[in-house]
Amino acid sequence: MEMLEKIRKAYTEYVLENGKQPTSVFQFAKKLKIAEADFYTQYTSFDAIEADIWLTFFTDAKTTVDADETYQGYSVREKLLAFYYTWIELLKSQRSFVVYSYGRMGHGARGMGRMKPQTPVLTLFKEAFFDYARDLLAEGRESKEVEPRPFVTDRYPNALWSQTLYLLDFWVRDVSKNFEKTDSAIEKSVNTAFDLIGRSPLDTLFDFAKFMYQNK
CATH class of the missing domain: 1.10.10 (Arc Repressor Mutant, subunit A)
Known part of the structure; x- marks a missing residue:
């Protein structure tokens, strides 16, 4: 070590x-x-060092929240919020490196749709995050915070990963005092995500339509 x-x-x-x-x-x-x-x-290369550093940012954030007894009692939505806030705090401690590495990935244009989620340096981080997201979503299905939907549920981890990249991009470009706008971006993006993947009036309508079809 x-x-x-x-x-x-x-x-x-x-x-x-x-x-x-x-x-x-x-x-x-x-x-x-x-x-x-x-x-x-x-390490096999310099890129491998950067990949390990990005993975460490994630694992340190996850270890920190997992060690908090209060976190264990949170809803799934609150757990993801806590993770993002903790992750960003850790990134702040090495912001100069994060900005350098992020810029080297070629993320020149802002916006989730223009980013490159397959960047090799982020591969280890992405794999670890997907494991975390799957566990979180499974917990959400048990607590009824996440609504299973045919053909869509399997895409939820991808959506959360895209959200993670969006927040990273937002924070790197944030010039507000103490990165206050990033805190707002985290809150709004997570709440929106869970509003979308949670149960909605459309799900109730679908269930009713399904019931009517099966009992016609």
């Missing part, structure tokens, strides 16, 4: 000081006074 943290710290400092990745693993390892082989025991 010590070697892992040493590499990550040195890499973060390098990209922030130079605005780009090191030119080669050999030169990076030499400056760090470790063997090149030692680097490869931890």
Whole structure:
């Protein structure tokens, strides 16, 4: 773990000081006074370091909320809100790196529809988030906060991932005091999401239509 943290710290400092990745693993390892082989025991590339950092942002946020006894009693909607608030707080501590890495992904234009969710650096984060989202949605179905819908339910994790990318994009570009607008964006986007995936008058109408068809 010590070697892992040493590499990550040195890499973060390098990209922030130079605005780009090191030119080669050999030169990076030499400056760090470790063997090149030692680097490869931890990471296969510089992108792998960034992917690990993004994953750590997620796992640290999830570990933090999971350790909170109050969180365990929250509704699913409240749990997702708590996760996003905690995640953004962790990102704040390394905002310079986040802005650098995010910009390197090519997210030049604002807007959820223009983003690139398949960015390799975000792959580990995405996989971990999907596991979290599936568990959260399963809990929501049990508590009746999430309405199962044919052909749509399986897409719910994708929708929450797109929401996560939207919030990341919003926060990176947020210039409001203490990122207050991001807090509002989190609240509004999560509430809207659960209003859409929760039970609605349309579901009641569908159930009634189904009942009428089956009993005609």
